[in-house]
Amino acid sequence: MSKFIFFTNAIDQTVHLGEEIGKRLPCGTVVVLRGDIGAGKTCLARGLCIGAGMDDKALFSSPSFTIMNCYPSHGTPLYHCDLYRLKSSEDIEDIGFWDWINGEAIVVIEWPDLVLKELSESYLLIEIAFGVGAEERWISVESNTEPMVSLLKDIAYARVGD
Amino acid sequence: MLVLGIESSCDDTSAAVVQDGEKILSNVVSSQTDLHRQFGGIVPELAARQHIENIIPVIDRALINAGVRMPELAAVAVTARPGLIGSLVVGLAAAKAIAYAAGIPLIGINHIEAHGYANCFAGLNFLQPRIDLIVSGGHTLLIENLGYSGIRVLGGTVDDAAGEAFDKVAKIAGLGFPGGPAIQKVALTGDPHSIPLPRPMRESHDLRMSFSGLKTAVRYFLQNNVNVNISNLAASFQEAVADILTFKACQALRDSGHKILGVAGGVAANTRLREMLGQMCADLGVEFFAPPPILCTDNAAMVAGLAAWKMKAGLVSDLDLNAVATGHPSP
Numbered sequence: 505m506s507k508f509i510f511f512t513n514a515i516d517q518t519v520h521l522g523e524e525i526g527k528r529l530p531c532g533t534v535v536v537l538r539g540d541i542g543a544g545k546t547c548l549a550r551g552l553c554i555g556a557g558m559d560d561k562a563l564f565s566s567p568s569f570t571i572m573n574c575y576p577s578h579g580t581p582l583y584h585c586d587l588y589r590l591k592s593s594e595d596i597e598d599i600g601f602w603d604w605i606n607g608e609a610i611v612v613i614e615w616p617d618l619v620l621k622e623l624s625e626s627y628l629l630i631e632i633a634f635g636v637g638a639e640e641r642w643i644s645v646e647s648n649t650e651p652m653v654s655l656l657k658d659i660a661y662a663r664v665g666d
Numbered sequence: 667m668l669v670l671g672i673e674s675s676c677d678d679t680s681a682a683v684v685q686d687g688e689k690i691l692s693n694v695v696s697s698q699t700d701l702h703r704q705f706g707g708i709v710p711e712l713a714a715r716q717h718i719e720n721i722i723p724v725i726d727r728a729l730i731n732a733g734v735r736m737p738e739l740a741a742v743a744v745t746a747r748p749g750l751i752g753s754l755v756v757g758l759a760a761a762k763a764i765a766y767a768a769g770i771p772l773i774g775i776n777h778i779e780a781h782g783y784a785n786c787f788a789g790l791n792f793l794q795p796r797i798d799l800i801v802s803g804g805h806t807l808l809i810e811n812l813g814y815s816g817i818r819v820l821g822g823t824v825d826d827a828a829g830e831a832f833d834k835v836a837k838i839a840g841l842g843f844p845g846g847p848a849i850q851k852v853a854l855t856g857d858p859h860s861i862p863l864p865r866p867m868r869e870s871h872d873l874r875m876s877f878s879g880l881k882t883a884v885r886y887f888l889q890n891n892v893n894v895n896i897s898n899l900a901a902s903f904q905e906a907v908a909d910i911l912t913f914k915a916c917q918a919l920r921d922s923g924h925k926i927l928g929v930a931g932g933v934a935a936n937t938r939l940r941e942m943l944g945q946m947c948a949d950l951g952v953e954f955f956a957p958p959p960i961l962c963t964d965n966a967a968m969v970a971g972l973a974a975w976k977m978k979a980g981l982v983s984d985l986d987l988n989a990v991a992t993g994h995p996s997p
Contacts, residue, residue: 513878541834542882546825562819566826566878568834569804570676571750574991598715634750650804664788 506653507646514639518544521643522551523660524662525628528655529556531580532607534623536616539632544641545614546586548632553582556610567614571599574609581609588615593622619635628652667740668732670764670975671970672725674757675749675777676804679720680847682966683732683739687974690787691732693960693967696720717756728966736768743973745870746774746983747990754989762985764775773973774983777964779817783972784957784965785928792975794926797918799943801911803829803930808873808918814979820874820918829933830906831877835903835911836883849900850936851945856901858938861887861894863906868913873921875914880906908939912946919952928955930968935959 512518529535535552537545546566554561557579567573567586583604590596596618604611605623613619629646647653648666668691673680682693682769696716724957728735730746744761758774782798790796793813797820800807807822826834829846836845865965866879884903888894915927927947933939940956947954961967977983 525767541838542878542885544878544882546878550825562822562824562874564825565806565823567804568830569802569827570748570992572991598749598752600714 505646505648506656507644508656510633510643510645510660511640512641512643513637515544515547518547518641518643519551519554521659522548523555524551524659525569525645525655526552526555527557528658529610529628530651531610533610533652534605534627535555535610535612535630536620536623536627537612537614537630537632540634543634545632545633548630549584549612549614551609552612553584556580556582558582572592572604583609583611585611586614590618593618626652667974667977668734668738669773669970670725670728670739670742671775671966671968671973672742672744672757672761673777673780673964673966673969674717674721674753675745676753676964677726678964679717680964680966681725681728682970683728683734683798684967684970685976687792687971688787690967690971691734693965694724694728694731695960695963695965696724713897714750714752714756716721717753719810721756721760725764736764738772739764739770741765741773741973741977741982742768743773743775743969743976745777745969746987747776748992751989751991754991755961758987758989762987765947766985770983771977772889772987773976773981774818774987775808775969775972775976778805778809778965779811780968780972781805781930782809782811782817782928783968784930785955786963786966786971787961788955789927790926791956795924796920796928797915797924799911799927799929799934800931801828801852801929801933801939803827803833805931806875806877806911808914810918810922810924811988814864814975816843820922821875823875823877824867824886825878826881828877828911829931831881831907832933834881838885838888839882839899841896841900841935841953846933846936849904853901853904853938854897856895856897856899856906858901861902863887863902865906865910865913868910869993873914873918875910877910902939904936907939908936908942911939912942915943916946916950919947919950926953926955927949930957930962932963934962
């Protein structure tokens with residue numbers, strides 16, 4: 505398991521980091537996003553979806569109520585899920601969650617705790633923590649697959665030049 | 667002309683019978699009826715499977731309450747998009763079966779456009795061009811509604827929906843669920859100008875909105891001011907949301923030149939928002955419509971009502987109509 509830590513100082517930077525990751529994601533990737541309310545999961549998810557090529561940025565919105573938004577894209581289909589309102593693994597089954605994890609789309613999952621155990625371990629785990637300053641965030645990105653790790657190194661080094 | 671409407675895009679299962687697009691003969695919503703007595707238990711608030719269990723009893727109840735038998739129906743209308751696929755398909759399957767069995771037209775309806783139609787039960791003429799502000803837990807959109815010519819999205823939230831912000835702020839502040847009514851109640855005794863909460867993207871000079879930064883600001887404020895008066899916080903938050911929505915609706919009216927504003931969706935039940943929108947419209951010389959609370963949240967009457975006009979326009983669906991999760995809310 506390799507872990508990379510990124511720091512951001514503003515919402516825009518969090519979105520930008522998401523874009524940098526999103527544009528490198530291969531089809532079939534599952535990204536899970538953890539962090540407290542207000543940490544910036546949806547902002548990072550917006551970056552991921554924009555980076556991964558969603559057709560119309562204006563379509564992006566939080567799926568906390570709708571549970572799953574699927575955005576047309578010129579590349580891989582994009583599923584953006586939020587399990588915030590679900591309470592049990594029965595709920596997960598009922599909404600057909602496992603049909604979405606089919607290797608044919610990039611799937612971004614907010615509040616993933618109900619499904620983490622059952623997801624295959626090749627997902628990209630992103631955790632956002634509050635920093636000391638109002639807009640500061642520590643964003644840790646973890647993966648245990650070799651292609652994903654080299655992707656993360658790529659981003660980490662690219663940011664040195666920023 | 668009697669139309670049966672079916673709506674199952676999110677949590678609630680609903681069926682309604684509407685006459686000529688204007689008279690609601692029945693409007694049954696699963697969470698708001700005593701249906702659970704029929705099952706001897708409580709209907710859980712969320713589970714797509716619940717739609718399967720609810721759909722037939724809800725439709726039956728809608729027909730019984732309306733005093734209408736199936737052969738009297740002129741058409742059956744159903745929400746086909748956007749929504750959770752697993753939920754939408756339940757309503758679609760029922761609607762198709764009824765259309766096929768009764769030999770009547772099937773009419774697929776866009777959920778967002780249907781929300782806007784709620785105001786046509788409150789005196790709005792469907793054919794008049796207007797701006798619709800759709801605000802709920804899942805959606806926050808400004809829409810140009812041209813009647814027969816359909817709808818066009820002008821702008822909306824780039825992150826949280828306004829209703830979601832209410833729920834999450836209520837959770838952060840320990841005010842309970844659902845957040846909208848909880849915050850509105852506590853806000854009654856608070857000073858809306860006591861806490862300077864931000865208005866993210868208010869000055870963005872377009873119709874995009876953002877509510878997640880506002881939610882985060884509330885979180886920080888609570889962290890740094892442990893003894894804050896919660897009523898003041900709730901009132902200040904509600905004021906900020908209503909202010910952003912009103913400001914953007916005003917901009918949409920000015921940009922488009924339309925002289926009518928309709929608000930709909932669950933958050934449209936918020937008294938302060940209605941007040942502020944009403945005042946803004948009065949100042950602009952714009953006519954303002956807001957539906958009664960039962961027609962703000964998801965319901966099938968809006969689906970059946972809109973369908974009468976779709977039928978007049980010849981917009982009837984084939985029996986292979988598919989559910990679509992999301993995408994542009996176009997018909």
